[in-house]
Amino acid sequence: MTIEDERREQVLGTVRRSLGNMKSDKARRAIVRGRLENHPKGEIPARAQVNHFKQVDLFVEMAGAVDASVDRVKTKADILDAVTEFLRSRNLPQSLIHGDDAYFADLPWGKHKTLEHRRGPAAAKDLVSLAKAHSGVAETGTLMMASGADNPVTLNFLPDVSIVVLETKDITGDYETAWDRLREKFGEREMPRTLNMVTGPSRTADIEQTLLLGAHGPRSVHIIIVGR
């Protein structure tokens, strides 16, 4: 037995002794497996249990309430227009970093020659990032970002400005539906390395409880919603 095994046994052994008279291990295991395999849903707030159009509206409202800015475009072809316009309106350079997401590969970059774009993870010098959300949850205006080569995790945290593309079809009412969508993509009991739930830009209230945006993460989050 290694020292690591001994420590493990000491902790879990005490847990078992503290639990005292237990049902058979077989019965207990069945209950645990059942819960993990069925991942039952509990009480879900009524707020987002509305039709999909209203869920999209609710997402926009809730994201706005946490200081994210939201833009809506009709189709994927409009994304780069919206991006360049946003950068111009904020007096930001026409330059950004994004991941290998195939979704971005066939955007009409050629039509936007002034917009510089690099691919890869974010570095300290990157001011603006572009990433694609896996889901958006209307209940609280929360983005779900799954890490990988397509959308490296540093894009969500290092740059000052985070631009996120979210398709209306990827907007759910509640977290539970978003978890089901994630399981469809990654499999049962599987997760991407990092799954970030992001609700607005970074903030702190550590000095005299005054709320300030832009602590260590992005100072602004701009969401471009694609589709009706």
Next chain:
Amino acid sequence: MVIRSGKFKANAREALADPQLQRAMSNVGVGFVQKRRMAMDKLPEFDALRDQARDIKNHTFQYLDLYYEEYEKKVREAGGHVHFAPTDGDARDIILDICRNAGAHSVTKGKSMIAEEIAINDHLEENGIKPIETDLGEYIIQLRGEAPSHIIAPAIHLNKDQVEASFREAHTGLDENRNLDEPESLVAEARSMLREAFLNADVGITGANFLIAETGTSVIVTNEGNGDLTQSLPRVHIVITSLEKMVPTLEDATAILRVLARTATGQEMAVYNTFSTGPRREGDPDGPEEYHVVVLDNGRSSMIGTEFQDMLRCIRCGACMNHCPVYQSVGGHAYGWVYPGPMGSVLSPSLIGVDKAGHLPNASTFCGRCEAVCPMRIPLPKMMRHWREREFERHLSPFSVRSGLGFWKFFATRPRLYNFTAAVAMPVLAALAGAKGYLKALPLATGWTHYRNLPAPEGRTFQQQWRDHLAGVDE
């Protein structure tokens, strides 16, 4: 951290006489309390969600050994490591080993109360590794050589001008005439100072608010984004957490997240809820190459099955202290160890012993607000009473408290004698009080009458009135 809980009374007296602290603490009662109320009002299901959160944790504890087996299996499959630490010393050894193997010189840290509990910073420093706190509040108190005074707002005991003074002293090499009048400029300065630390660190240490058995995932909840830079940029990510953080599924974690931020800061959701599973995957261009989870026990496994088990449901939201009249007046440092306020008064004696922290459960007016606001429905006042009983049994109370209570117990356990004596004593007390109708001092209860007058009893005893009431002779 030196444990100073035994000196609660002296600490509290000092705190009450500290004008800077009193000014800072005046923010607590208003800010946090109002924000929580507003978030509550926006979610009609809130109370049902609290019941559900309580039930999820109770269920998990019942099967905790098996959920850990499932959890470990998934972490291993994802390429990560789980280390169990029976004591704080074990946790320090494990973390130092990982840092040494990584050849670490500097370590960035996200906010973690468990890291405070095991005092990892001192240990790393003693061994030549530089720990850098990155949460703004933690960064400020690290510069000042202080301990956190609140579990989610570590620098709540400070005012802006104190922060400014610390920054001017620590950030040498910047323009001395720079303007730091506004909190914005302080936040911006900390942001730029810490950027370099994030990029240069060899190891990043974060806490975890949840571990998820379904997927082998650890979760951090933050607003600043410092935890994410801490865990994404260095080569090694260490999660330091404690035994009770387990939940079964992703659904269970988000069910509890629905009550966490609302009660803690009044936000509907914290800005960042980050779910981490193993180290970086093949093809990933960023993220840590090693992922370690250190699970601290430190007495928690023995709380299961006892009258203190409910305390393990605590999700460290801070609401009980925000609403506590004692905490609001004396601040967190008076409690003398890592966990302040009502949750600390219950938890600390379990972790460091009733001999060291047994006085803390007395730091309560039993007003019951802590239990009323606790999102996990933890019966804090009841558990403080349990500790008081234990402390009494261990004869650790000052003699006068013991003899007074012993005297009372003698009568209380002999109902006939109690009734008789009370009936006789009441007119006596009334006579002593005279026309004023109250008593200025009561033998064996001067601690009580020192701060308030005891109204003298009028008419009959409670027992007499209750008997009449039961008999239907309501007056």
